[in-house]
Amino acid sequence: TQEDCEDVLLCLDDIKWLQHQFFVSHDTNRLNSFHDLLMGCDVKLPRPEVEPRNQELEARIQCLKARQANREYKAMTRNVDTFRVHEPEETISYHLKQMNKQLIAVLQFIISVLAGFAFGFIGIELIVGNLDFGFRLLLGVIFALIIALAEIYFLAKKLSEDIPSTLT
Missing domain, CATH: 1.20.5 (Single alpha-helices involved in coiled-coils or other helix-helix interfaces)
Incomplete structure (x- = not known):
């Protein structure tokens, strides 16, 4: 009965022995899984140290x-x-300056991407010579995409630098 049993503790060697017995009993078609042995047992785990x-x-x-x-x-x-005294973040001019910075960043992004597309679409043709329209379009999109990725990186870097200054 459970009241008569004392707590039985298993160490690593016991677990290794059980694993070996599973492989041996697998050949003889006896119990060969850990949950079959644990059926009806209570598992008591040690409490973590705080x-x-x-x-x-x-x-x-x-x-x-x-x-x-x-x-x-x-x-x-x-x-x-x-x-x-009112904080500078409470004034309308502060918010207008912040909005102006963001609008300038967006316009700079758009102009840079358009300039990259123009270089890929028109500039390469001027350097190399007459090219197919589809190829020129593909070059323009590739250059615009590369510049867009670089601009997004620098925008994210700038925003991450600006965030701590606005929190303090």
Whole structure:
């Protein structure tokens, strides 16, 4: 019965012996799977060890929580206190400048891609000579695609540099 049994612990050598027995019993058509042996057994796994948190990390977390709470408080009370100096992110000119930067980036992207297409479509024909229309079109698309990929890379790099400055 289960009440009379003590906990039985298996080590790695026992598991290896069981694996060997599976191969031996496979030839004799006896039990040859691990779940057949475990049927009716309770498997007790050891509890993972919980390591105490690092005090440096805990202090840093508390500092970050305090900063975040201060930002949230400032955002909540922004319209209540009229004597406080307004942050530059709250002005319309700041938002217009940000929108202007983004529009310039989009226009630069479009112009660069169109210039790459024009070079591939017209420029190669001027250098090499008369080419088939389909081939010129293919060259234009290839050059435009290469330039578009490069522009997307630099746009993503620029945006990743701008994000931390807007959060602080």
